[in-house]
Amino acid sequence: MKNNQENDIGLNVVYLIQQHNLSQDKKKLTLDQFHLLSVIGKGSIGKVLLVRKKDNQKIYALKVIKKTQLKENHQVKQIYAERNILKNSHHPFIIKLEYAFQNETKLYFCLQYCPGGELYHLLVQKNKLTEEQAKFYACQIVLAFQYLHEQDIIYRDLKPENVLIDSEGYIKLTDFGFSKQGIQGNFGAHSKCGTAEYLAPELLTGNHGKAADWWTFGTLIYEMVIGQPAFFGETKEELFNQILHHEINYKKIGVSSQLKDLLSKLLQKDPNNRISSANEVKKHPWFKNVDWDMILQKQIPPVFFPSLNSDDDVQYFDDCFLKESIFSQTNSLSTEEQINSPYQGFSYSASLQQNKEEQWEF
Incomplete structure (x- = not known):
């Protein structure tokens, strides 16, 4: 009888862990979960897109970084440093990181959108x-x-x-x-x-x-x-x-x-x-x-207050960015590079981080 009870408990724990893992997989972000609206910035290793998340309809700035460019410029360590600094920074005058995720060829920082521009x-x-x-x-x-x-x-x-x-x-x-x-x-x-x-x-x-x-x-x-x-x-x-x-x-x-x-x-x-x-x-x-x-506490009247027509207003961003194509040529990684990817542990969700302890309670 005791052995049967222990087996039942063990099976229940395994089942709960499997369910948790399935739940986590469903929560993994992909680019398909966003509407891509326009380009609002560009750098040497990627660009910044204005996006709308499909499930909550919120607007974000999505920083897109090419893995091939990171490798060529020897900036892999720097991108992890950037991720960790943003993940751990909680200050009213520092950009907030909402999510970080990746696919085969790119890394993504999903950041709060600042509609007043640069x-x-x-x-x-x-x-x-x-x-x-x-x-x-x-x-x-x-x-x-x-x-x-x-x-x-x-x-x-x-x-x-x-x-x-x-x-x-x-x-x-x-x-x-x-x-x-x-x-x-x-x-x-x-x-x-x-x-x-x-x-x-x-x-x-x-x-x-x-x-x-x-x-x-x-x-x-x-x-x-x-x-x-x-x-x-x-x-x-x-x-x-x-x-x-x-x-x-x-x-x-x-x-x-x-x-x-x-x-x-x-x-x-x-x-x-x-x-x-x-x-x-x-x-x-x-x-x-x-x-x-x-x-x-942001109690001083600002020098410039952006007059916005909508949550996805881009009037304060340069036309040279807005005219850029959202889509860019993809540089594929080799199979070996995919297997030996240095980007383990890159993904992050601010909302999941807040509820991390609750998720693991049986």
């Missing part, structure tokens, strides 16, 4: 911002950097194209492909990566860390208020020479004395002499009247 698009329209307008966006980046740096993550790719504007007019940092974990100070990272115009001097020469993010922060403020990059050149060699050796004449730029002082301290060539922490930045006179809690 900060870059806003700067193109306005040419430049007032100091108060620039400060509104700068404050949010300070808080996002503070959050990341407290987790020993450096961002390394701050630029107007990577600052998105959500439906409330507030920002979301996106694209963590160059981010690095485990950096505790101003040194410890060695990869040369990022966008040329915004690279910190020490990133060009090798050893760098959190201070490099505050250099890019300075270049972004400069571009917002002046209307052009702080450093530029006809060639990369000329540009890098500017970054390494050219000193900005702050007397000639038409901004307040407080902002001149802030920029001069952020754009110090030597990271040891640079303002390199959120607390230092917050204490600077340019931020004197900022209520940081109200910024964090």
Whole structure:
């Protein structure tokens, strides 16, 4: 009798595990579960699509990454770092990852949609911002950097194209492909990566860390208020020479004395002499009247509030993206590459993660 009861219990447990696995398989995402609406962004290894999920009718931004390009560019480790950072980041000014999934040839990040478009698009329209307008966006980046740096993550790719504007007019940092974990100070990272115009001097020469993010922060403020990059050149060699050796004449730029002082301290060539922490930045006179809690709670009226006609409105995205074909030529992987795929454990669902413990209760 006892053996029969044990067998029954064992069979029931096996059955429940099988049912769980079947349930999990049904929940696995595929591209077929989305309506593909338009292209809203494009990069070197893929593109970003506006999509609508068929079951809940919600709009998302779907970042599509070609596996062949990742392999060719030696970015497999970076894509996992990006996935893990997005999965574990919960901050009002960092883009939210809803799902991650894959098929034979591509990886997919399903992200919240920011219908206000890129900060870059806003700067193109306005040419430049007032100091108060620039400060509104700068404050949010300070808080996002503070959050990341407290987790020993450096961002390394701050630029107007990577600052998105959500439906409330507030920002979301996106694209963590160059981010690095485990950096505790101003040194410890060695990869040369990022966008040329915004690279910190020490990133060009090798050893760098959190201070490099505050250099890019300075270049972004400069571009917002002046209307052009702080450093530029006809060639990369000329540009890098500017970054390494050219000193900005702050007397000639038409901004307040407080902002001149802030920029001069952020754009110090030597990271040891640079303002390199959120607390230092917050204490600077340019931020004197900022209520940081109200910024964090999104209680300050935004500089720009997107006027939307629908949940899938794309009016704030560049036509050069919108005219792109949704479908691209597929580069097939070999059978060996499929069997030895390095992308095990890539898939993720924010909603399933929240209910993970409940799913395994018998």
